[in-house]
Amino acid sequence: MPLYKTLTPNSQTTVKIWKITETYDDLLEPISLKPENMKRVLGMKSELHQRGFLSVRHLLLEFGYTDDDLFYDEYGKPHLKDGKHISITHSFTFSGVVVSDGIVGIDIEKQREKIGVIAHKFMDYEYQYLDQSDDKYINKLIVIWCIKESLYKLFATPGLSFLQNTLVIPFTLEEASTHAWIDYQDKKYRFDTTFFEFEGFTCAYALPS
Template identity: 70%
Template sequence: MPLYKTITPNSQTTVKIWKIEESYNDLLDSVALKPETLQRVLGMKSALHQRGFLSVRKLLAELGYDDFDLFYDENGKPHLKDGKQISITHSFIFSAVIISDSIVGIDIEKQREKIPVIAHKFIDYEFDYLKKDAPDYIRKLTTIWCVKESLYKLFATPGLSFKDYFLVIPFELKDEETKAWIDYRDKKHPYNIHFLEFEGFTCAYAVDS
């Protein structure tokens, strides 16, 4: 079964990760979709994106929900009709969903060699402790991106720059956790972030305490 991993950070929160091994047609045939969702899927130009989108519906089923329980607000943030908090992500052959009583955010990214080229767009303070010649440089850059993306989804305030508003303190990959905060309107919002690596991918998730 492509359910890859289940994580339970606390009694009110569950993370599920899916490894997308099914074909587009197999995924489409195995989930029930609202008419507007079906139109959205059919309009996607990338089969990879279609499979990622549909695999999220498989994860919803693993968590006791379906597409009819899910809706999006004007900013594109997903919500569940029962009031539980949800965040969604997919990247290449993996997707993930986190559901909680608390506000949450999650992101998965493939660890890619080209990330140093765009690092200046999402990193400022973190350059002080990163070592560009270190063997784990790309993995750490990917982790920082995932941490900031998960916080962006959690904070749900459109337009915040990763570079200007989000800060990740020094961390070691083996620890699988770090601290980060959002500096917004003269107030610092601190968070404990967890992350993990698997098969050349990084996943980070944030739970608002």
């Protein structure tokens, strides 16, 4: 399938989502991979992961980049050679890339009930406004996880804790946006976050306020 969705949060930022319906061979054939990335793909045990990796390279092409334009730093954070900021995500049959002039983070997650089991590992403050009897409780947990994962990706700092260093301001699913904070080493950083749901998945991305 071609591009699933394109969003433009501001004049400096573009989000693109890909729905992965192609076979591994169909995804591989039109693109060129660096030798180390070809080796990486061939070493993946799951075809789902292979297709996710390759779909991200198709998204890069949508932005006008190739696999050679992308590199990773010592912390595993992706960068573009032209200096623009990038964040990457893929979950099951969807992948996403956001490119911006400033720091940015994105995450996509499949909506699954089991997130409720680990909620205490990534939330503290948020329990103050969440209602576990709400029929959208799981959806809201996934939004919070996606936002915090986006913050983690853009901050790219070893030791950052979802539980201790991040918080998400109260929101409704209808608002589709909220603010979030990173509180790290006596400094506070505020971010604008946007989220949306589609086909049983949730996506969130974060930008500095």
